[in-house]
Every structure is written in structure tokens, then in C-alpha cells.
Amino acid sequence: MEFIAFTYVGNFVEREVIDKVVFNVFDEANRFFEGKRFPLRFLYIGRLKLEPGYLINLTTPEGKIMVYPMEALVELLYSRLLREIEGQPEIRMNKIFALTTFPLVSRNRYFDFYEKFLGVHETLLGLRMMMLSMKPFEPEGLSRLITIIKTGEDVDVEARRKLRLKLHLFKDRLLKGVLHEVGHSFGLEHCRNQCVMNSPASMVEWDLRVPDYCDDCTAKLRAVLGRDTTQLL
Ligand SMILES: [Zn+2]
Ligand SMILES: [Zn+2]
Structure with a gap:
């Protein structure tokens, strides 16, 4: 069995988003690997925090946004993974996966939709x-809805139903994103089938993908996972 350390890096994350999105993505990904009989599991290692001082305010074509500097995050993840490996030398693990609440920038270059989406x-x-x-996957109006429900005294059933649907959509989109990246980490490239490895041109397209690898990608992944992939990097 091989493990991938799993964490999320978040500032100002709503409780609902952590419970209904982050942890559900983690659980469902593991159930997915189990269902596929892949000798692979995510290992939750807790939340990581980049100090607020690391957050950068950036003016982009899409307006002012807050972003994380990728280099700082890579260093944080690297040292965290190393510590985890040293603490549990008996398990096979050389990868770490982080969901982040803010987009990433590298040396002040702003990733465009395609890059930040993936x-x-x-x-x-x-x-x-x-x-x-996580940001590009967030359904429109989610944070507004959370604020309304949190601050409203008399919130109707309809608003709560809408929130549930949005959180569910958020989780579905992210789960596919996670499977996509896991695929890459074991050498899969983009494919043209109905498959999470088929990279989308838009979110609409992404929503039409099933949360699964096609037969070709499944077979390739299975072949790689059968070998000792900790030696491949
Ligand atoms: Zn990709
Ligand atoms: Zn495929």
C-alpha cells in the first residue's frame, strides 16, 4: 500500500466548507481508490497554515485577489512531508497533496484560468x-449564501437546500481535480476520453465529466501502482 499525505492550507475557511467539501473529498477519494482496488490511500495529516503575512494582494484582470506564493507553500509542504516520513518510516509515502483556499502565484506571475484551475x-x-x-472550483454565490445563513435569524428551508447543493457541487468538482492530479503524479497524461484526465476548457465541461478514470487510464495507473513507485521520482 502506498500513501499520499493529505492536507489543506486555509485562511478564513468556513466550517461548512471544511466539513462538507474538504473532508468529503478526502473520504470519497479513499473510497474511490478502495473501490478500484488501487493499493493507494490518502493519509490525513491535519491542516497547515501559511501565516497571514505570506498572503499577497494581487491586482489581476479579474480584479483584486488574495493569493499564496507558491514557493513558500512548496517549502512548507516539503518540510511537513519530511517530518511525516521520519515519524512513520515503515509506511510507503513520498507525496503530499494540498488543497489550498487561495490561488497560487509564482514570482508574481498570475496563473491564468487554465493553470490555476489545474x-x-x-x-x-x-x-x-x-x-x-479550491477557489476556481467554488460555485458562484456560495460564500454569499453562507454569510446569509450565518447571519440571518430566520433562514428558510430553500436557502439551506441551495447551500447543500452548492457544497455538493463544490465537492464533486474538487474530487475530480484531486483524481486528475493524482493521475499525473503517477505518470498519467491528459486523455481524450470521458475521464478525469481529460482536462477541461471550462467549468461547464468539467461538470460533465464523470469522477473516474477511463479504462485506458485505469489500466496504466494500475500498472504503475503495482510497481514500487516510491523509486520512480
Ligand atoms: Zn492536467
Ligand atoms: Zn483517461
């Missing part, structure tokens, strides 16, 4: 860091 990978001294920003 994750970023960095390999350092045989360890692989994977980062996926």
Missing part, C-alpha cells in the same frame, strides 16, 4: 508536492 506539482529531492487551489 494543480501545480513540484518535485524536490525525491518528494512530490501537489497543490490544488
Whole structure:
């Protein structure tokens, strides 16, 4: 069995989003690996925090946004993974996956939709860091709805139903993103089938993908997972 350390890096994350999105993505991904009989599991290692001082305010074509500097995050993930490996030398693990609440920038270059939608990978001294920003997957109006429900005294059933649907959609989109990046980390490339490895041109397209690898990608992944992939990097 191989493990991938799983964490999320968040500032100002709503409780609902952590419970209904982050933890559900983690659980469902593990159930997915189990269902596929992949000898692979995510290992939750707790939340990581980049100090607020690291957050950068950036003016972009889409307005002013807050972003994380990728280099600082890579360092944080690297040292956290190393500590985890040293603490549990008996398990096979050389990768870490981080969901981040804010988009990432590298040397002040702003990732465009395509890049920030998909994750970023960095390999350092045989360890692989994977980062996926949650922001681009967030359904429109979610944070407004959470605020309304949190502050409203008399919130109707309809608003709560809407919130549930949005959180569910958020989780579905992210789960596919996570499977996509995990695929890359084991050498899968983009494919043209109905498959999470088929990278989308838009969120609408992404919503139409099933949360699964196609037969080709499944077979490739299974072949790689059968080998000792900790030696491949
Ligand atoms: Zn990709
Ligand atoms: Zn495929």
C-alpha cells in the first residue's frame, strides 16, 4: 500500500466548507481508490497554515485577489512531508497533496484560468508536492449564501437546500481535480476520453465529466501502482 499525505492550507475557511467539501473529498477519494482496488490511500495529516503575512494582494484582470506564493507553500509542504516520513518510516509515502483556499502565484506571475484551475506539482529531492487551489472550483454565490445563513435569524428551508447543493457541487468538482492530479503524479497524461484526465476548457465541461478514470487510464495507473513507485521520482 502506498500513501499520499493529505492536507489543506486555509485562511478564513468556513466550517461548512471544511466539513462538507474538504473532508468529503478526502473520504470519497479513499473510497474511490478502495473501490478500484488501487493499493493507494490518502493519509490525513491535519491542516497547515501559511501565516497571514505570506498572503499577497494581487491586482489581476479579474480584479483584486488574495493569493499564496507558491514557493513558500512548496517549502512548507516539503518540510511537513519530511517530518511525516521520519515519524512513520515503515509506511510507503513520498507525496503530499494540498488543497489550498487561495490561488497560487509564482514570482508574481498570475496563473491564468487554465493553470490555476489545474494543480501545480513540484518535485524536490525525491518528494512530490501537489497543490490544488479550491477557489476556481467554488460555485458562484456560495460564500454569499453562507454569510446569509450565518447571519440571518430566520433562514428558510430553500436557502439551506441551495447551500447543500452548492457544497455538493463544490465537492464533486474538487474530487475530480484531486483524481486528475493524482493521475499525473503517477505518470498519467491528459486523455481524450470521458475521464478525469481529460482536462477541461471550462467549468461547464468539467461538470460533465464523470469522477473516474477511463479504462485506458485505469489500466496504466494500475500498472504503475503495482510497481514500487516510491523509486520512480
Ligand atoms: Zn492536467
Ligand atoms: Zn483517461
